[in-house]
Amino acid sequence: MERADTKGDVTDVSARPAAPVAEGVRLLDGMPRQRGPVEAVSVRPGAPGGAAPSRRVLRPWRLLPTPTGTPFTFTYATVLLVTASIAAHADPTLVHTLHQGSSTDVAHLVRTPVLVLVTSALWVVGGVTSPYAIVFLLVLTALERRIGGLRTAGVFALGHVLATLATEVPVGLAVLAGWLPESSLHRLDYGISFGVAASVGALAGVLRPWLGWPVLVVFGGMLVEDLVAYTDPMTNWGHVMALAIGVATWPWLRRRRPV
Numbered sequence: 001m002e003r004a005d006t007k008g009d010v011t012d013v014s015a016r017p018a019a020p021v022a023e024g025v026r027l028l029d030g031m032p033r034q035r036g037p038v039e040a041v042s043v044r045p046g047a048p049g050g051a052a053p054s055r056r057v058l059r060p061w062r063l064l065p066t067p068t069g070t071p072f073t074f075t076y077a078t079v080l081l082v083t084a085s086i087a088a089h090a091d092p093t094l095v096h097t098l099h100q101g102s103s104t105d106v107a108h109l110v111r112t113p114v115l116v117l118v119t120s121a122l123w124v125v126g127g128v129t130s131p132y133a134i135v136f137l138l139v140l141t142a143l144e145r146r147i148g149g150l151r152t153a154g155v156f157a158l159g160h161v162l163a164t165l166a167t168e169v170p171v172g173l174a175v176l177a178g179w180l181p182e183s184s185l186h187r188l189d190y191g192i193s194f195g196v197a198a199s200v201g202a203l204a205g206v207l208r209p210w211l212g213w214p215v216l217v218v219f220g221g222m223l224v225e226d227l228v229a230y231t232d233p234m235t236n237w238g239h240v241m242a243l244a245i246g247v248a249t250w251p252w253l254r255r256r257r258p259v
Contacts, residue, residue: 065141072149073140080136080192084128099123099190104164106172106185120190121160132193139196143203147253152199155249159198163242164189167234193235194242197223201246206253219243 065073087095101108102119109116124133144152171187174180197219204216220243227236 063138070141070144072153073144080124083122084124102190104189105187106168109168117161121192123190125191132196136192136196139199139203143199146206155202156195156199159242159245160195162245163194163238166241167238194238197239197242198246201243202249205250
């Protein structure tokens with residue numbers, strides 16, 4: 001193929017060196033000096049001109065539960081809000097009766113273990129403004145967004161049940177041995193703190209290391225500080241054990257993490 005330039009000379013186009021062509025790219029026939037492949041650019045659908053690159057946008061509201069994004073945490077938080085309102089506004093005698101009937105003390109665990117293990121997790125000690133209520137919202141929301149609602153419920157239940165049994169069974173044995181009075185069998189015990197502690201331990205394992213390890217160290221340090229203060233040793237030991245239960249779920253959560 002030849003073409004004439006403006007001076008009337010004839011130039012052999014085929015003598016020019018061909019531009020490098022990437023493998024797998026088909027050029028149009030009869031169109032010399034075509035450009036090489038253009039680097040792919042991620043565009044945001046609907047952007048003006050279709051050339052704006054897509055970027056991840058920070059959404060602070062994702063820290064809180066939603067009905068569609070985190071249905072388990074949202075539903076559970078709604079139930080806790082209702083029970084906290086009852087505890088704050090109902091007759092104190094009625095509230096004490098409800099708390100006593102939901103207590104996971106040794107006497108109730110022997111008679112109705114399943115009932116009290118479920119109902120004891122429907123109350124928040126200190127109301128919705130307590131530290132554990134706030135941690136509940138943030139931690140369970142983050143955990144459910146990463147591992148799903150079913151496994152989040154499993155982690156919470158595992159920590160709540162195992163830590164409760166680990167603290168109450170020794171009390172029953174100590175009463176049988178004569179080391180504790182029989183009144184210890186009716187020790188008032190309810191709340192969500194064991195499940196929350198286990199959820200914190202589990203969340204630390206599915207976060208990136210630069211964030212997960214500080215969360216684990218800070219929260220664990222607070223539990224150890226409470227344990228050293230020795231104000232409520234049984235509950236404080238239960239928190240430490242629940243945190244360890246959450247950490248123990250790391251292999252399971254990491255192996256079966258959804259993409």
